[in-house]
Amino acid sequence: MTIRTRVSALVAALVLASGADAQQIRSINSYGVPGLIDMPSAQMQPDAELTTSLTLLSNGVGRGQIAFQLLPRLQAVFRYATLPDFLNVGGGEFERTYDRSFDLRFQLLKEGRYRPAVTVGLQDFGGTSIYAAEYLVATKSFGDFTVTGGLGWGRFATRGGFGNPLGAISDRFDDRPPVDVGEGGQVQSGQLFRGDAALFGGVQYQWSDRLILKAEYSSDAYVVEEDRGIIDQRTPINVGFDYALRPGVRLGGYILNGAEAGLTLQFTLNPKRSTFGSGVEARPQPVTLRPDRSANPAVWDTAWTQDGVTPVVTRARLVDDLDDEGLEVVATKIDGNRAEIHFRNPRYTTNAQAIGRAARRATAILPASVETFVLVPLNARGLSGTAVILRRSDIEALENSPNGTAEILAVAGRVDAATLDRTGLVVQPDAFPRFNWSLGPYVSLSTFDPDNPARIDLGAQLFGSYEPVQGVLFEGAIRQRIVGNRDESTRRSESELTRVRTDTNLFARTDGPFLQFATANYLWRPGRNLYARVSGGYLEEQFGGISTELLWKRDGSPLAIGVEYNRVRQRDFDKRLGFQDIDATTAFVTGYYNHGNGFHSQLSIGQYLAGDRGATYELAREFSNGWRVSAYATKTNVSSEDFGEGSFDRGIRITVPFSWVLGTQTQTSSSLLIQPILRDGGARLNLRNRLYPMVREQSAPDLTDDWGRFWR
C-alpha cells in the first residue's frame, strides 16, 4: 500500500467519507434529505448512499439524521432531534425535548429532458409527529439552476394554507385530526395528506463545482415554535449555501426566516464506492503449470503415493503455503488423483477469494497426477459448508481467460461437505487444541437514549477462546470499564412487563471487573444441509443459561430455516457469577430468505424474553464487500400501553467492513445498532455464534454471488 493510499485510508476511517463522487451527491436540506433549506426537492441520492447529517440552529435546535437510499427511487431516514424549551411540563414551564422520527420518500418520476423529477414524501410519520409533514414535490434542472416546487401538508401547510385538493376525492382529506401520541411509535395514518395544503418552492444555483447557492419560499410557519418563543420569524424566505469541503463532505449555512442562523454538515458513504476499488491486497500467486504429460510421463504417475515421504512433505508444504495466504489448513486427504483440503479463512471477506487463492497455491505443491481439488473452507468456528470441486486443468486453462470468473464457476462442482467421506482425512497435528486470546480496548455504546443521544463506556477487555477438538469451543471475555457515562442513566424502569431489558442501565453501573460472557459451545453438522449448536454458560451481558439451535440450509436455495430454544436466567447487575430471580424461556422458528440483488429477509416467530409471543421481521440490503444496512420491527402480543414508550421494538443496524475502509483484506467490521428505545417487549438474547450469519456465506447463493473475487 502506498503512503498516499494509507493516508487516504486513515482519512476515510476518520471521517467515514471516502470515495464519494461529489457530482452525484445531492445537496441536502436541514432534515437530511435532498432539498433546499427546510423544503425538500424531488431529487434522490445515488443508489445505496448513506447520508449522515447534523443540523444546528442558533436557537439551540439540533437534528442528527441518517438517510439510506434503499433503492434508486426509495429513501428512508432516521432522525434524532432536540428542541429547547419545547416540552410542556406543566405550570407554564417548558423543557428541552428529544425526539426520534422516521421519513420515507419515493420518487414517482425521474427527471427527463423535459420532465421534472417528482417525489412523494412522508416526514416524521409516526410517534410525536413534531416534524410531521407530507409533500409532493417536483424538481427540474436548467443548466446551473435547479428549480423546485411542491405541495405540502401538515407542517408544510402551516403558512399560506388552502383547501386540500385531495378533498375532491374524499371529504376525509379536508380535516387533519390532532395527533394521538399515545405511547409513541405508531404510524399516524389518520393524519397523512389530511387538512390544508400549501405551496412551497425554491431555486438552487450551482455557482461552482463546490458551491451551491439556495433560496426558498417556506410553507412551514413554525407555529408551535413561535408559541414557545423558540423562533421569531420575520420572513418566509430562507437563503443559504452549500459547499463541498471534500468528496463526501459538505457544509451548508443558511438564514432561516430572517431569524436564525443554521449550519448543516453532511457526510456521505456508499458501499458501491471505495477509495480502494477492488482492494490493494497483494497480488495472488500465479497458477503453477504442470509439465507436458507426453514429454514427462514419469512426473504424472502416482508412485509417489507409496513412497511414504511425498504425502507428508506435500501436507507440510500445503500448510506453509496456505499460511502465507492467511489460510489455516485443518485437514487434508490426498491420493493419487484427488486432494481434499479443509482450511479456515480468517482473512478474506469472501470465500470465493479464499478458494481461489488456495487453489492456485495447491497447483504449486500437489503432484502432477492430482487432477481433482476439493476445497472445503471452514468458518471461524470450524464448521464446513459447501465443498467446491475444481479440475486442476480448468484452473490452469482459465487463469487468464478474459471471462475466467464466469468460466471457472461454470465448471466448478459443489457438494455439501457434510456428505464427504472422512475416511483417510488427516487432521493436522497442530490444528487442535487452538487457543486464542487478546487484550485490548472495548467500547460500549448506547444510542438515542431518550435523555441523552449517546452514552459511551470505554475500557479494557481480555478475551480468550479454547478449542480442544473440532467443534468444541470455550470462550469468554472479562472487561474493566475505565471511563464512560452509561452508568449515569437514572431512568427507573416502570415497565409493566418482566424487566428483561429496561434495567440495562443498572448493568452498566458495575465498577469492578466483570464477565462479559463465558460459554461452552458445541457446533456440528448433524447431516446433509443441517447445522447445529448447543451453548451453555453466561451467554451474554445480562443472561446466562443454555441455548440450542438447529439450522437447515441447502446449497443453492434462497431459503433457510432455523429453530432455537433458550432457557436462561437474568444475571446479577454486577455481571459476575451470580444470578437473579428472573427466568425466561425463549424459542423461535426463523425463516431466512435471499431475494437476490442484495436483499434479504428474516422472519422469526416465537416467544421472547418477557414471555410475550409474536414475530420479528428484518429487511436487509447487503453488499458482497460486507456492507449491510437493515431495519427490523417486532410486534408481540404485548399492548402498546404495556410495552410503554415507542409501542413496539424496532431498530436499524449498519455494518461497515474494515476492508472497505482500509483496502486490505480483513474480516473485521464495525456494527452499529440504533434502537430508538430499549424496552422489555420483543426482547431477544444477544447470542454469539448464531448459526445462519456464521454459515450462510459458505454455500450458494452467497458463495456464488461473491464469485467475482475468485481470481483476485
Next chain:
Amino acid sequence: MQPLRKTLAALALTVLAACGNQQESNTLLVAGQAAFDVLRPGGRTPPPDARQVLSPALIAQSDTSALLVVQLDQNQGFTVIPEAANRGTVQWRSGDDRGLLRRDGIIVGTRGFGHDLYTADVAALDAAFDAGGAADALRVNRFLTPEGKIDTVDMICAVRLTGTETLNIYGKLKRTRVFEEDCRAGGGDFVNRYWVEANGTVRKSIERISPELGAFEITRLTE
C-alpha cells in the same frame, strides 16, 4: 484531568497495552493500527522512484526481463519482473507485491492497485498491430467493483498507425511504429498509445487502466 483527556489517555493506554494472537477481532485495535501505520515516524516516507535509480549499467546487469511502469496520475515509477507465463499471458510482479498481466505486450490486468483492470480481451488490438491498423478493434475490459461484481465494458476502438519514432531506452535506440488505440467513439473515453518494434515487441505504451487509476506508461527495459 479533563474528561476528554482522560478518555484519550485511557484509549491510548489500552491500545498500547494491547497484545494477544487474535487482535484482528478487536475493531478498535484494527483501526488504531491503521492510524499508527500512517502516523508513526517514517510512516509517510515515500518509496523511491525507480526512475531515480535506473541507469544503463544497472539495466545491462539485469539477468531477468524488466519493465519500467510509471503511474502517470501519481508520477510514480517502479519496475516489475516476470513471474510466470500461462497460455500467452505473462504475470509481472513489483517489489511490493503488486502485479501486472500482459498479453502480447498489452496490459490485460492489474492487481493490487485498487481500481484494477481485472481482465481485458485485446486480441483484436494485437491483430491490428500486425495489419497496420484497424477501424473496429473490439476491446472488452472487465473491472472488479468494490461490491465484488464484474463490470464489463465493451468498446470498439480505432487503431491507427500515426508514424514512426526512434526511442532512446536508457542509451539503447529502438526504432518503432507508433499506434493509437482510440476508443472514444466506441464506448470508451481514452486513447492508448503503443510503440511497436518491427518484430512485434511493444517497446513502450501508455495504457489507461481504469478511470480511477488513470494511465500507466510502460517501457520495456530489457531485450
